[in-house]
Amino acid sequence: MRYFVAVAEELHFGRAATRLHMSQPPLSRAIKHLEADVGALLFARSPGGVTLTAVGAVLLDEARALLDHAERARVRVGAAAGVATLTVGILGDGTDPGVSRLAAAYRRRHPGIDIRVRNTDLTDPTCGLRAGAVDVALTRAPFDETALRVRALRTDPVGVVLRADDPLARRDRLRLAELNDRPWFRFPRGTDARWQSYWNGGRPREGPVVRTVHECLQAVLWNGTVGLAPLGHDLPAELAGVPLVDMAPSRMVAVWNEGDANPLIRSFLDVATAAFRH
Structure with a gap:
């Protein structure tokens, strides 16, 4: 049920596998086994991702309720056991x-x-x-x-993450406006709007959609994408963090x-x- 809910919410097997910290093949097999048990297709598959079938939409409501009930049961049993x-x-x-x-x-x-x-x-x-x-x-x-x-x-100061060979990476500090013509990483549609706005420097941006810190860093490394991050954390040698003077601390x-x-x-x-x- 947890696997099914992850795919249903992501509508993409690859993203669901990342969210579940597993590889995609066993996730796909688990969903196929579930569809066999149900006796109907739960997802309509296409090269761009998946969509829920009518049966899948019904199961999603039930699966969420089952998982919520399982969590409540775990808490109650733990309390009864004195743990x-x-x-x-x-x-x-x-x-x-x-x-x-x-x-x-x-x-x-x-x-x-x-x-x-x-x-x-x-x-x-x-x-x-x-x-x-x-x-x-x-x-x-x-x-x-x-x-x-x-x-x-x-609170931590925030900087921009750039490739180490980017000309701007040699600067001591930058302003957000100096990055306006660059692609930025973004979060998937439906992500908390205040959270999205903060990490996009307060304005809509265009660029690759990412979900994890690792994906953010890879987007910078492979595509020259820029994005914000708290300063003070170690970065790979190929990347650099430059302080932003007009960005509110994190x-x-x-x-x-x-x-x-x-x-x-x-x-x-x-x-x-x-x-x-x-």
Whole structure:
């Protein structure tokens, strides 16, 4: 069901496989087996991607409900067994030093807590929080904060990522206007509008559609695409980051659902605030 929902939402086997962190052939086989079990085609396939059939649309509603029920059952069973679980969503690859400090500090404070981590790509800045897939997320603002609570952890300057042999890569700093004639990477249609606007420098852009940090860097390397990224992270030798003087800093934040009184979240926020101060 998780495989089916991923393909149904992406409408592309390759993108769904990337989202699921798996290769495409086993995903395609799993969907074919599901179609055999159902006795009907779930997707109409074409070279450009796939579309849901009428049967697939019905199954999508049921599959989402089943997955939601399974997650609720997992939480209830864990509570009955006396095992406290906290699911943390982390945007991107989770290599930020603050995340490592947080993990170590939280383990020391709560050695009996079962921490589950869900890494997500760049198309969902809330890391599955709205869908109930995580309890709390470590991510970057801005995004739509409706029905969410947000705590700022750190701010980072933002720069443009360029190929190292790009003439602009030799500059000490740049302005957004100097990049207006370049292709930029974009996120898929339906991505949070505030999030998309921020990483596009506040205006519509044209360029390749990407989902992950790796795809962003490859778009720069192969196509000369430009895009924004927080400074301070290591880049491959073939790429360079140049500070942008007129770009608002990126805010690293912890975010959780409004009204969620889980005490594990409150403790997590306290530890996270301390870990990201260093």
